[in-house]
Amino acid sequence: MSASRRSGTTDELGPDEPEQPERDGADLLAALLDGMDAALCAFDADGVVTHWNREAERILGWSAAEAVGRQGFAGWAVRRADAGEVEERLLSAMRAPGRQVHEFALLTKDGGRVLVRTQSAAVRGPDGRPAGVYCAFSEVHAQIDLERSIALSEALLEDASWGVVLVDVDLRPAVVNAHAARALGAGRTSVLGRPLGDLLAQGVEELESALTHVLAEGAPPGPAEIWVSVRTPEGERRRCWRSGFVRLASPLAEEPVPLGVGWLFQDITEGKQAEQEAALLRFRTNQLHRAARAAAECEDPAEAAVVHLDFALAGFADHALIDRVVGETGPEATGPEATGPVRLMRVAATPSGAPGPSVPAATSGMPVRYGEGHPAVQCVERAGSVRASAGVRAVPAERVRQWATARQWPADTVHGLCAVLRSRGRTLGVVTFLRGSGRSAFERSDAVYAEDVAVRIAAALDLAGAVEGR
Numbered sequence: 001m002s003a004s005r006r007s008g009t010t011d012e013l014g015p016d017e018p019e020q021p022e023r024d025g026a027d028l029l030a031a032l033l034d035g036m037d038a039a040l041c042a043f044d045a046d047g048v049v050t051h052w053n054r055e056a057e058r059i060l061g062w063s064a065a066e067a068v069g070r071q072g073f074a075g076w077a078v079r080r081a082d083a084g085e086v087e088e089r090l091l092s093a094m095r096a097p098g099r100q101v102h103e104f105a106l107l108t109k110d111g112g113r114v115l116v117r118t119q120s121a122a123v124r125g126p127d128g129r130p131a132g133v134y135c136a137f138s139e140v141h142a143q144i145d146l147e148r149s150i151a152l153s154e155a156l157l158e159d160a161s162w163g164v165v166l167v168d169v170d171l172r173p174a175v176v177n178a179h180a181a182r183a184l185g186a187g188r189t190s191v192l193g194r195p196l197g198d199l200l201a202q203g204v205e206e207l208e209s210a211l212t213h214v215l216a217e218g219a220p221p222g223p224a225e226i227w228v229s230v231r232t233p234e235g236e237r238r239r240c241w242r243s244g245f246v247r248l249a250s251p252l253a254e255e256p257v258p259l260g261v262g263w264l265f266q267d268i269t270e271g272k273q274a275e276q277e278a279a280l281l282r283f284r285t286n287q288l289h290r291a292a293r294a295a296a297e298c299e300d301p302a303e304a305a306v307v308h309l310d311f312a313l314a315g316f317a318d319h320a321l322i323d324r325v326v327g328e329t330g331p332e333a334t335g336p337e338a339t340g341p342v343r344l345m346r347v348a349a350t351p352s353g354a355p356g357p358s359v360p361a362a363t364s365g366m367p368v369r370y371g372e373g374h375p376a377v378q379c380v381e382r383a384g385s386v387r388a389s390a391g392v393r394a395v396p397a398e399r400v401r402q403w404a405t406a407r408q409w410p411a412d413t414v415h416g417l418c419a420v421l422r423s424r425g426r427t428l429g430v431v432t433f434l435r436g437s438g439r440s441a442f443e444r445s446d447a448v449y450a451e452d453v454a455v456r457i458a459a460a461l462d463l464a465g466a467v468e469g470r
Contacts, residue, residue: 039116042123044132045094047072047087051134059116059139061109077106093120094130103140115140162266163241166248169260171196171211183239183267185232201236203228207243214245214261225268240272241265277445284449287311291456301464305457306348306358309431312453313350313358316446317417317433319410320358322347322457323376324421324429326367342380343367344430347461374407376430379418383427385447388416400437409434417442419454423462431457 039056043049052067060077070076072090074083086104093100099121105113118137125131156164156177163180165173173191181188184199197204206226214220223244229236248259291311295304309320323344346361346368370377375388390403395414404413415435421428431454435442442450 038136038138040134040136041067042132042134043072043090045130047091050132056137059108059114059137060106066109073106078104079107090118090120090133090135093133093135094122096122106137115144117143162264165263165265167211167261167263169215169258171208174260180265183230183241183265185230185237199231201229201231202238210243210245211261211263214247215258219244219246225272226265238269239267240269242268280445283315287314288452288456295456295460301460302347302360305460305464306360308453308456308460309348309350309358312449313433316449318436318439319350319413319434321349321432321434322358322421322429322461323368323432324461325380325427341372342370342377344370344376344380347429368408370408371406375416375418376432379420379430380427383420383422385420385451386418387442387447388418389441390414397437410436412436415439415441417446417450419447419450421454421458421461423458426462428458428461 037055039059040051040053041049041056042051049068049070049072052062052064054064056067057063062077067077072083072087074080074087078086082104089100089102089104099119101117101119103115103117105115108114116137117140118135120133120135122130123132123134157175158178160177160179163183164175164177165180166175168174172193172195174193176184176188176191178188181191184191186199191199196208200207203226207228210220210224210226223242225240225242227238227240229238243263243265245264246262248262250257250259288311291308294311295307298304298307305322309322313320324347326343326345344367348358348360350358375386379386388407390400391414400414401411404411407413407416409416409432413434414437417433418430419433421431431450433442433446433450
């Protein structure tokens with residue numbers, strides 16, 4: 001008795017009697033049930049098990065002899081506390097049209113617990129009334145794992161708050177979620193199949209190197225922070241993405257076949273910029289403090305001004321100049337030279353061809369030949385800082401050279417920042433900071449720092465002038 005409960009009919013009537021075909025039909029049904037891949041069982045109208053096939057025996061360990069004839073699953077195939085609920089779910093199929101699908105846990109013969117998904121439906125008698133229920137069930141761990149994987153994939157590609165890009169073995173996007181498309185400044189379909197170099201102006205080499213490494217060696221031990229410049233219709237945007245990578249391989253092949261790389265990233269630009277600004281502020285504050293201590297050791301106030309300039313240059317600019325006003329100027333100026341053009345005389349400068357400390361300029365008494373509208377002249381006239389640049393994008397070297405030469409600055413200068421030197425209500429001169437190619441333009445925060453340095457240099461120059469006048 002493997003698939004069903006056998007009939008109690010005997011062979012008293014002989015082999016030619018009508019009962020023999022019925023037994024053959026029962027045996028055929030049992031063979032069919034035993035040969036199916038799905039676990040099958042059946043209950044009569046009272047909830048007694050009438051059929052139990054070999055797949056059900058394989059999953060739960062109970063043989064047909066042990067299962068058929070039992071009242072429901074209580075106490076053997078389910079916990080007693082759950083038996084009522086499980087029986088109600090199964091037998092409810094007799095009162096409902098179509099198939100009913102449920103999930104619950106069954107107990108194995110050795111005491112284990114198996115989560116199954118059941119499909120049950122009513123069995124009708126000759127009179128059309130429910131005579132029982134048949135139930136097909138299977139383990140759902142694999143099915144649930146598959147559904148979870150699909151749900152996770154859909155959530156990552158639709159609702160995730162970080163970028164998800166599936167990159168093929170040619171390092172081209174194959175799937176992009178909505179967040180990643182926004183970060184790349186394009187639509188989800190427009191980025192597919194395009195080289196990463198079409199999407200990123202800078203940082204593409206580092207990103208492609210990371211993807212190639214993952215394809216060859218596997219995922220790195222931790223996330224990587226990659227700075228990129230994204231091409232957008234509004235121009236390039238500088239961003240920092242914290243990126244993680246996983247290698248994708250086909251689960252259907254015996255040998256791992258690479259499908260590409262899963263690239264997950266999160267934009268941390270604001271946090272990194274805040275960290276950089278805080279670190280830069282600490283460094284500059286420390287430089288000002290060190291400069292003040294070193295300048296205090298100088299007997300010559302003019303030498304103290306140069307010391308302040310040297311400390312300010314570190315990490316801030318490539319060259320620096322100090323020009324002092326010849327005569328009086330500014331809104332508070334008086335005397336015959338007050339209405340004349342601004343004239344500036346070089347006091348100190350850094351070497352223009354090689355690194356080195358600032359050195360005092362030879363005092364010839366001749367003013368520097370700055371043209372009208374020169375940033376240093378504007379700085380004195382406005383009594384405020386002035387920024388100048390040869391261009392924010394790539395500029396031909398010859399054009400940069402002409403621009404710098406016209407302003408009497410070193411030929412490789414691309415960006416300039418002039419800060420006014422004022423002390424006790426008087427304009428004493430200008431300090432100019434210069435940056436060469438490869439450096440970023442001066443920003444507002446740089447102007448604030450330059451003004452702090454200018455205050456200290458102006459105080460030293462004012463003291464030097466007072467000493468010379470005695």
